[in-house]
Amino acid sequence: MLAQQRQQAILERVRRQGAARVADLVRELGVSDMTIRRDLEVLAERGLIEKVHGGATATGKGSTEEPGFAAKSVRQQAEKEAIARCAAELVRPGSSVALSAGTTTWALARHLAEVPELTVITNCMRAADVLHRAGRPDQTVVLTGGIRTPSDALVGPVAVAAVRSLHVDILMLGVHGMHVKAGFTTPNILEAETDRELIDAAQRLVVLADHTKWATVGISTIAPLDRADMVISDPGLPEDARIALGERACDVLIADLADPAEAVAR
Structure with a gap:
């Protein structure tokens, strides 16, 4: 050839x-x-x-562009793994956790499979599969159901209805972009609606976003930046982004790529 x-x-x-x-x-x-x-x-x-x-x-990076799961899974792999390890440290045995869809939350699921007695609510097909394959009898995994998106999220009325009556300790939210004015965004309008229900169901919101998500804007806002209790990112996150997030009463945790088990909080 x-x-x-x-x-x-x-x-x-x-x-x-x-x-x-x-x-x-x-x-x-x-x-x-x-x-x-x-x-x-x-x-x-x-x-x-x-x-x-x-x-x-x-x-292509239009506001409605929604990369497939395979496309996203090869981007910023080291950063996502470091972020996932940091996020897993926040989860205590016996707690209830919600996971939104995304490749970073998928990475997190592999670590959550090691935490005993969790109840996990998710609209992420890939994350649910990881936890199911782990086969822990002391974990309960609830998959919302709904319409499948290109990024393997389950969204729409069925997903919203499944989440609406639930209450969880913490939500780990993956996002397409984050911006000072637009907030946390997604290119899928139905996914934004489902994510907002997940936020309402959680006592604490932790956003998992590598540095490439800063200044990226999807067509639909999930929530303003000040809605998050914490953002976990990587060392590539610009200083202006850290300042902007900090000014909005949001803790910023930077995952150490060399030693993902440790992080520096600001």
Whole structure:
């Protein structure tokens, strides 16, 4: 296969699925890791894809763009893992936890599987699956039901009705973006409605958002910044973002990428 044909095949896969991993492309196209990385470099230089750690994602960042789960799962992996570890430290055995949908909350679910006697409410299909596979008999996992979005969230009237009568100790909320004026946002209007119900059901709101979420705005606001009790992010979060969040009475916890078990609070 000629380089041009190979690059076209890569581009079509990224556009169709939203993302592609280098390892998968090596296996499918029968070429070396270095060859695939050169192809991705060429496509990225032409503005056709966005290179990320371990692969590539489709371009485009409109307010209604909703990347699929596969596309989001290869972005900022180290940051999301560090954030998830920090978030897990806030969860006590025997408590009730709500998880919104998202790849960061999915990462968190793997850590929550180690916490005994939890009750977990979630509209995240991937997180529910992680907890189900862990098979802890002392954990109760409630999946809301609802309409499935491209990011594997369950939303809409069924999800809202399932959450409306519940009360939980803490909500771990993943967001598409956060902005001084727009607040915490999502590109999916129905997901925003479901997330607002989750917020109302929780005594404490913790937002999990890596640094790339700052100044990103989705079409629908979930909540203003001052609604959060805490935001957990990574060292890439700009200083102006930390100040803006702090001024809104929101604690900011920065996960240490080198040692995710520790964090510096501001």
